[in-house]
Amino acid sequence: MSVANTIEICQPDDWHLHVRDGDILPDLILHTSSQFARAIIMPNLKPPVTTAELALAYKQRILDARPLGSSFEPLMVLYLTDNTTAEHVKNAKKAGVVGFKLYPAGATTNSDAGVTDLAKCSTALVEMESCGMPLLVHGEVTHADIDIFDREAVFIDQVLEPLRKNYPGLKVIFEHITTKQAAHYVRDADTSRLGAIGATITPQHLLYNRNAIFSGGVRPHYYCLPILKREEHRVALVEVAISGNPRFFLGTDSAPHTKDTKENACGCAGCYTAWHAMPLYAEAFDAANALDRLEGFASHFGADFYGLSRNTGKLTLKRQQQVIPKEFSIADSKVVPLRAGEMLAWSIVG
Numbered sequence: 001m002s003v004a005n006t007i008e009i010c011q012p013d014d015w016h017l018h019v020r021d022g023d024i025l026p027d028l029i030l031h032t033s034s035q036f037a038r039a040i041i042m043p044n045l046k047p048p049v050t051t052a053e054l055a056l057a058y059k060q061r062i063l064d065a066r067p068l069g070s071s072f073e074p075l076m077v078l079y080l081t082d083n084t085t086a087e088h089v090k091n092a093k094k095a096g097v098v099g100f101k102l103y104p105a106g107a108t109t110n111s112d113a114g115v116t117d118l119a120k121c122s123t124a125l126v127e128m129e130s131c132g133m134p135l136l137v138h139g140e141v142t143h144a145d146i147d148i149f150d151r152e153a154v155f156i157d158q159v160l161e162p163l164r165k166n167y168p169g170l171k172v173i174f175e176h177i178t179t180k181q182a183a184h185y186v187r188d189a190d191t192s193r194l195g196a197i198g199a200t201i202t203p204q205h206l207l208y209n210r211n212a213i214f215s216g217g218v219r220p221h222y223y224c225l226p227i228l229k230r231e232e233h234r235v236a237l238v239e240v241a242i243s244g245n246p247r248f249f250l251g252t253d254s255a256p257h258t259k260d261t262k263e264n265a266c267g268c269a270g271c272y273t274a275w276h277a278m279p280l281y282a283e284a285f286d287a288a289n290a291l292d293r294l295e296g297f298a299s300h301f302g303a304d305f306y307g308l309s310r311n312t313g314k315l316t317l318k319r320q321q322q323v324i325p326k327e328f329s330i331a332d333s334k335v336v337p338l339r340a341g342e343m344l345a346w347s348i349v350g
């Protein structure tokens with residue numbers, strides 16, 4: 001069988017991205033827009049993006065940070081809090097916001113304003129059901145007594161399944177899934193009774209298991225949340241990603257933190273992959289002999305799930321080695337990418 005050395009796909013979108021704010025925006029947007037036509041911009045700023053007004057202002061700052069001539073399109077989501085109302089949802093819909101993000105309070109970076117009890121935003125959830133506004137979920141319980149490696153699986157039973165039953169019309173995206181349980185839950189969900197469900201998968205969770213965080217010492221640039229899991233989970237994620245099942249699509253969760261806040265006694269969670277996301281995904285699909293399934297996962301299924309048109313542009317990748325930079329100078333700080341200083345098997349053409 002011949003091995004593809006070049007692949008051309010419909011231009012992909014990133015359905016889960018952190019670009020933060022301020023003077024680092026231009027460099028971050030440059031990295032993302034070199035590969036992706038659109039990206040869902042996460043709202044976990046400080047303070048969080050909780051209203052349509054704040055989202056539109058943030059969107060404008062991102063548009064202003066694009067390289068000259070770029071048509072990159074940021075898609076905005078709002079941060080769900082205990083105080084989100086039906087009115088917030090209606091305004092968001094009018095403003096073109098594409099979803100709300102549920103961060104259980106304390107789950108991850110800048111999630112202090114997250115939801116403490118879903119019953120508190122019940123009117124908002126009812127409105128989301130009726131206007132078809134999707135809920136993007138960070139699927140981890142937060143109790144300190146639950147093992148960090150079990151938090152996603154426990155979330156499915158304790159939060160996600162009850163949530164979908166209570167709001168049977170709610171469209172849900174289970175973000176950055178990391179376990180066999182999540183992969184199988186989404187794969188097997190009966191959407192004739194309950195709302196549609198999709199899931200995003202990051203490149204690091206397709207390529208690495210939890211050994212990567214501890215190989216030869218603590219490696220903070222492999223630490224993200226939800227944390228990398230055992231090999232059996234990575235294998236289950238690859239299996240669903242390459243299956244051609246449209247419920248699974250690309251979301252990098254590229255989450256830049258400065259070098260000093262990662263290489264720290266209490267390092268921040270997040271892997272920076274915006275610069276090399278598509279070569280990383282190509283490597284994961286290639287390793288599974290499934291390059292022919294990359295286009296659906298990266299460029300079709302997310303747009304279909306969100307009810308948006310597919311892109312018309314193209315992206316070409318070729319099997320050509322390159323070294324991942326050791327770090328990027330972004331504004332006046334340094335950001336260390338995933339697998340910094342090591343080889344990447346694929347490159348983007350053009």
Ligand code: DOR
Nearest residue numbers: 108109224225255269270
């Ligand atoms: O690793 C992570 N980093 N996980 C998240 O959920 C948030 C993100 C960030 O914003 O840094």
Ligand code: ZN
Nearest residue numbers: 016018042253
């Ligand atoms: Zn994220």
